[in-house]
Amino acid sequence: MADQTSGEAGGEVVRPRRGRPGHDQPAVLAAAIDLFNRKGYDATSIGDIAEALGVTKSAVYHHVASKEQLLAEALDEALVELEATVAHAVGADGSAYERLRGVVRRSVEVLVEHQPAVTLLLRVHGNSETERDALRRRRAIDTQLAALVRRATEEGALRGDLDPDLVSRLLFGMVNSLVEWFRSTGPVSPEQLAAAVAAISFEGLTAP
Amino acid sequence: MADQTSGEAGGEVVRPRRGRPGHDQPAVLAAAIDLFNRKGYDATSIGDIAEALGVTKSAVYHHVASKEQLLAEALDEALVELEATVAHAVGADGSAYERLRGVVRRSVEVLVEHQPAVTLLLRVHGNSETERDALRRRRAIDTQLAALVRRATEEGALRGDLDPDLVSRLLFGMVNSLVEWFRSTGPVSPEQLAAAVAAISFEGLTAP
The missing domain is CATH 1.10.357.10 (Tetracycline Repressor, domain 2)
Structure with missing residues (x-):
């Protein structure tokens, strides 16, 4: 899922949206750190991070290439x-x-x-x-x-x-x-x- | 594999053998602690402990009922x-x-x-x-x-x-x-x- 991009609609400037909560890069990183600390790095998957944020795995992969x-x-x-x-x-x-x-x-x-x-x-x-x-x-x-x-x-x-x-x-x-x-x-x-x-x-x- | 048990042979008292190195309960515990610390408890199996000691899994189960x-x-x-x-x-x-x-x-x-x-x-x-x-x-x-x-x-x-x-x-x-x-x-x-x-x-x- 791509972020909302800026554009014009009805003559009004639409500002870039920050995305839903838990859906930007700092939120993904914070969720990952929390899981790495609680479950351990090896036991944590990108799927776990997505689940913690309530988003899909592909939404996480929009922000990061890998768990590493x-x-x-x-x-x-x-x-x-x-x-x-x-x-x-x-x-x-x-x-x-x-x-x-x-x-x-x-x-x-x-x-x-x-x-x-x-x-x-x-x-x-x-x-x-x-x-x-x-x-x-x-x-x-x-x-x-x-x-x-x-x-x-x-x-x-x-x-x-x-x-x-x-x-x-x-x-x-x-x-x-x-x-x-x-x-x-x-x-x-x-x-x-x-x-x-x-x-x-x-x-x-x-x-x- | 059972430990050697005491008994008599040819009139001589045979003392209980301590088992091969890495084969008694303290050695199993020490190997387990080392692996839990290095790999994490979840990532360690009884098979890993057996491998570290150079014994079979059943030899480990002779000393302990479970990883827990x-x-x-x-x-x-x-x-x-x-x-x-x-x-x-x-x-x-x-x-x-x-x-x-x-x-x-x-x-x-x-x-x-x-x-x-x-x-x-x-x-x-x-x-x-x-x-x-x-x-x-x-x-x-x-x-x-x-x-x-x-x-x-x-x-x-x-x-x-x-x-x-x-x-x-x-x-x-x-x-x-x-x-x-x-x-x-x-x-x-x-x-x-x-x-x-x-x-x-x-x-x-x-x-x-």
Whole structure:
């Protein structure tokens, strides 16, 4: 089924219609991500995605060439924002410590904003070239974050008795864990969550 | 294929044979957990488990009645140890703060000791009664841990500006995240890992 195209009727300009709900490309991608996360990528078919949207399979194929294209777009959605966040932290002015605190807080916000796509990214295990490409991009992000932790340690701003690579794993392990339980409709706002993650990891839980 | 049974031959006592490698119940369970984690539970068949062990399907069925039984045993392996760890922390003497620090460190060690089973547990989404039962047991553990965080906060030992439930989620989110990357064959020992998790979460990363 083709989208409605623009044209003229009775002298009046007819604007392009956006299509029925669940019938544009972002809706198809969102439905696919939801199913990939709930059922698993392998167990999800284009037919399942069509059914979830209440449209035909050919309506889905109007927007995407394949299931793997949806996976690639979903992983890209998560990675583009995370890469931009890390690139900003690496290139910004200021101490490594301040930039690390900033990237921790901003990462939390990106995870909340793109929670379904990031959930999918964090479950990828390299079963296809698309997944392996996403894992390579994740590793590049992790390497940059670990380097920033190392710089902040060398500055003397972070305690020196812990291995920077281990610190980076645990710090961003805490950040990533929130995709499993955080609900943006709950009592905690993304800003409060970001502040809590930074407070625990930098100042610690023990009362001053 | 039945296991060798004990008996007497030529006046000598023949001890029960343990079966060929990959042919006893723990080996079947370990192979199943590995496949469930790598391929997903739904995508794994008893035939896959038999193939991984180099035995016939009937040899696997000699040890287990069904794939779901293997899932239940795997989840139970993870849960029994975690439940014991938390029950010990709840019932022990001492301040809530000391017991919380203890349960954080011991949880890290349990996760490393039972890493494949815990990885499986953390990926369970409630798709069957077996999975929903495991999720109920996980929630009971989380509730006890959150109560311990609350007690430590009320004691004044933990900072008072963070919600105890949020703290508990993030603290054990950091702990749980290690199943995704920790390798016990690497340079960091489980004890060093446990100490690092406790140091980051209680004292924080910022240099004193």
